[in-house]
Amino acid sequence: MLPTAARRSLAGLIPPKIATPGAVSSGTTSVRTAQVIDFYSKLPKGPKPASERPGGLRGRYFEGKNASGVPLLVTVGTLFLIGYTIDYNMHLKHHKSGHH
Template sequence: MLPTAARRSLAGLIPPKIATPGAVSSGTTSARTAQVIDFYSKLPKGPKPSSERAGGLRGRYFEGKNASGKPILATVGILFLIGYTIDYNMHLKHHKSGHH
């Protein structure tokens, strides 16, 4: 990956520069510092509100008052049945050519 591509992909993750020499030397009344303070004051504070619920299977089975482990148990059971069926059919093919 080119350095410029990496820089572009990370641009959204890196916050704006706060302590630039121009912003620090001019005190807290500079326009740049005011913009930074305004930017950070608009960010949400604290934990995620409980009204926002995760969607899909995660929201339905693993979060909230209906949280349970049934999907995990169902997945394990289905995988067991599929594995058993494959093993049984392979065993039948083994007996097809002759008894052991």
Template sequence: MFATAARRSLSGLIPPKIATPGALSSGSTSARTQSVVDFYSKLPKGPIPASEQVGGVRGKFFEGKNASGKPLLATIFILFGIGYTIDYQMHLKHHKNGHH
């Protein structure tokens, strides 16, 4: 059951077989061959336009003309600060009833 559902969902992505004996012997172009030609003729050609490139944090900070590692460094320092604060607070709780 799962294989059939997966095959059905992927059937739009995978072009049909055109090199079958029936398709080749039916003349110069068959309906199946023409559908494949139509499919490939509608695909975009050339490089990806700038408007369709990666967006979000990755596109803003890690790719393009403004590429930098600032978000990565900020994340490291924030996690260090949170860990240090938690460790410091746990140490203060340890000293609540007296020193070492």
């Protein structure tokens, strides 16, 4: 992986102005290391509250107390019916010019 790609993927995890390599490697007694520890100790811990869960179809059908596989079954059934309808109509077009 390129260094820039690694840096971009970690950019959301480490605040750039607080946790610099110099601050982290300067020892555990430095003021900047204390700032880094203080920053991370204030972050929320544990699962997200119910109000912060994703909305829309995913939040409504696949997460929470109403979780079920019904949307997946409906999607498979709908695709089957569409495919069957297309196949049937193509078969009728085949018989239009005569029997096989």
